[in-house]
Amino acid sequence: MSSTQDRVLKTRLLQLECHFTWALNKNDTDLTDLMTRLKEQLNLDLGRETGVPRTYSYMGFVKFLLGSNAEALSYFERSVELTLSQGNDCDKLLVVVYGDLAWLHYHMGHFTECESYLNKLSEIKNIYPSIPYAEVLGEKGWTFLKFSRKYYERSKVCFSEALKLDPDNSEWNTGLAIVLYRTEYIDQHSVASNAIDQLRRAIATNPDDNVLKVLLGLRLSVLKKYQEAESLVEQALERSPEHPHVIRYVGKYLRDQGSVDRSIALLKRALEKVSNKAFIHHQLGLCYKKKTVYLKRAGSHHTKSAEIKRAQEQCIYHLEKATELKPSFILAMGELALQYGVNRDLTKAEELFQNVLKVAKEKNDNYQSVLLNYAVFQQYNVRCEPAALKHYIECLKINPNQYEGKKSAQKLKDISKRRIENNPKDGEAFGILGIVHKEEGEKQQAIEYFEEALSYVDNEDYLRELCELRLSLQ
Structure with a gap:
């Protein structure tokens, strides 16, 4: 193929809507973990018409990123086969996977197949000239939602446009509900919730x-609508007692409501049913963390100790298992470092914190959460x-939100208020x-507090900093 032909072909490929053109950076996710989650999703979706082909297509792209072109081709072709089996009027559902196949064949040097x-995509466009298709926007939304939390805002836009x-x-409504649940912060004083x-x-x-019902229950409990x-x-739980996601979230709900032992029992059941065990071990670690708090409040006699x-x-055991099974699990690593501190293993805690802070900052992955844990560690464990x-x-x-x-x-x-009570002139x-x-x-x-601070501080560097902060508010 001449350079001119290659350039023309590449131009056509770049205009496609598929996993290869959605700017998915493989450094933004743990590909092995993503593949595990997609396989779990495949098992949950069996019997659903659109969910299974979509998952096969996504798995094909992940296999490509992992360097397994033959397996990628197999997954893409399985996606096409299942989509075509749905009968008439399925062309729009093929847009993404046909695009994926065109790109894969291009990378494999199969230019005729590419x-x-x-050409198949051009035919679909001639039949359905009104672009974008809701089906493509929806699939793009699910892709962003599952790939990385960094892509949640893009996922939200795609689902909103599809709707x-x-x-x-129902699928696009479900996708938007999940991404809103994951991105919206509410507390008991909130008066409105887009996620709810x-x-x-x-x-x-x-x-x-x-x-969805458990997720809604979790949100309503925050607003005290018990x-x-x-x-x-x-x-x-009554209708889906074996569904791993239902078990996970019910476990979280029970923990939030103080029923820690019930939550632990449910999550241990879930361990036997899911392939993504790292998430469950993390939840179990949080349960036992809460249990130690309850036990400490209950008293300190020998049995309780x-x-x-x-x-x-x-x-600590469950958090270590979570990080062992998923070495990129930033949240679990940050919590584990904090628990090492609680356990008075300060050197081990500091080493892990320095590592996870560096990784979280570089990857922009839960850095704020790790920082909070590190601040708590410095306040209560290191003093x-x-x-x-x-x-x-x-x-x-x-x-701040x-x-x-x-x-x-x-x-x-x-x-600050404790310090001011001890010293009313603590600038x-x-x-x-x-x-x-x-x-x-x-x-x-803020201005009033800065002016109060300026009247007490005599350190020149800090005075300069306060003046700059005060001026920034004018």
């Missing part, structure tokens, strides 16, 4: 989806308040309160 799929074209489609509204819409279009939440969770020790050991303050402030600045940002803001306020404490209110968008309160 052009054949490009404009097909408002009652969308979860209700998704359930209305797919009343048999019991995973009666409806409990009803949804019980209904989901032995139980606390066992619960702490189980917490180094200056380091804790530094990291709480950094955590707050990343995103996320859970981690709000938690950091509260910690900073608590520390640094007033400065910290100014930073908190500045990040929370409360400009006037």
Whole structure:
């Protein structure tokens, strides 16, 4: 093939809508873990018409990224076979996988086959000239949703656009509900929730989806709507007692409601049923973490001390299993480092924290969450308040509206107010309160705290910093 022919072919390929053109950076995900999750999804989707072909197509792309072109080809062809078996009017469903096949054959040097799929796509476009297709937007939404949390906003846009074209489609409503659930932060004082509204819409279009019911129950429980939440969770567990995702989320719900032992029992059942065991071990680690808190509150006699020790050991065991099974599991690594600190293994904790902070920052993966854990570690385990303050402030600045940002803001306020009670002329404490209110968008309160701080501080460097912060609010 001449360079001119190759350039023409490449131009046609770049215009396609498929996994190869959606700017999916393989460094943004753990490909082996993604493949495991897709295989698990395949088992859950068996019997559904569109879910299975879509998953095969996605698995084909992941195999390509892993360097297994022959396996990728097999998965793509299986996707086509299953889509065609649905009968008439399935052309739009073939757009993504035909694009994938065109690209794969191009990479394999099979240029005749590549052009054949490009021609098939041209025929579909002639039959259905109105682009974009809801089917393509929906598949793109699912791809972004499963690939990496970095792509959630793109997923949200795709599902929203698909629903404009097909408002009652149960799959696109479900996809949008899940991505909103994962990206929206609410607390008990929230008066509105897009995720709750969308979860209700998704359930209305797919009343048999019991995973959605548990997710809605989890959200409603945050707003203290316990009666409806409990009803949804019980209904989901009764109707899908063996569904691994239902078991996972019911386990989380029970833990949040304080039923830690019930949650542990459910999650251990789930371990026997799922291939993605790292997630379950992480959840079990969080359960045992909560159990140690309850046991410590209950008393410190000998029996309780032995139980606390066992619960702490189980917490660390499950978190270690999670990170062993999925070495890129940033959340579990951050929690494990914190638990090493709680267990007074400070050197081990510091080493793990330094490693996970570096990786999380480089990958932009849960860095804010790890920072919060590190600040807590510095405050309570190392007893180094200056380091804790530094990291709480950094955590707050990343995103004040996320859970981690709000938690950091509260910690900073608590520390500052305690210091001011001990020393009403503590300029640094007033400065910290100014930073908190500045990040929370409360400009006037921030100015007042900065001016109060300026009247007490005599350190020239800190005075200069405060002046700059004060001027930035004018």
